Amino acid sequence: MTNAQRLDHVEDELETVKQLLLSAASYAESANRGLAELTLKQDRTQSQLDQIGEKVDQLSEKVDSFVTHTQRLFTRAGSEVEETKARTERLEALMLKLDRNFDEQKSQFQEFQLTTGAALERIDRVLDYLLRQQGGNPNPPS
Numbered sequence: 001m002t003n004a005q006r007l008d009h010v011e012d013e014l015e016t017v018k019q020l021l022l023s024a025a026s027y028a029e030s031a032n033r034g035l036a037e038l039t040l041k042q043d044r045t046q047s048q049l050d051q052i053g054e055k056v057d058q059l060s061e062k063v064d065s066f067v068t069h070t071q072r073l074f075t076r077a078g079s080e081v082e083e084t085k086a087r088t089e090r091l092e093a094l095m096l097k098l099d100r101n102f103d104e105q106k107s108q109f110q111e112f113q114l115t116t117g118a119a120l121e122r123i124d125r126v127l128d129y130l131l132r133q134q135g136g137n138p139n140p141p142s
Contacts, residue, residue, distance in 0.1 A: 001009075
């Protein structure tokens with residue numbers, strides 16, 4: 001092979017290497033653009049994830065607050081139920097006492113009616129007797 005042929009061969013190989021380098025540079029630029037786009041998308045995604053995280057934190061705080069408030073309400077309602085039960089028991093005891101008092105007073109009243117009725121009958125007979133004694137009424141008492 002002559003020097004001219006070798007030089008042509010080297011030039012051909014250099015041209016091939018040049019084309020390969022240009023292709024590699026083009027590929028690297030394309031890869032860099034893709035990497036830049038991916039980085040930008042990753043940054044946007046991270047920003048959105050951060051916002052979602054903040055919203056989740058806010059929601060979690062609201063849920064915690066709701067649970068705490070609900071527990072307070074249930075505790076208060078439980079206390080009110082217990083207080084109402086105690087008042088109901090006292091009211092039932094008072095009602096029983098009033099019922100006993102009523103029954104006792106009713107019994108006393110019935111006894112009073114009987115004794116008063118008997119006393120009135122005796123008074124009525126005495127009056128009839130006295131009236132007969134004074135007026136000479138011949139009708140005997142009934």
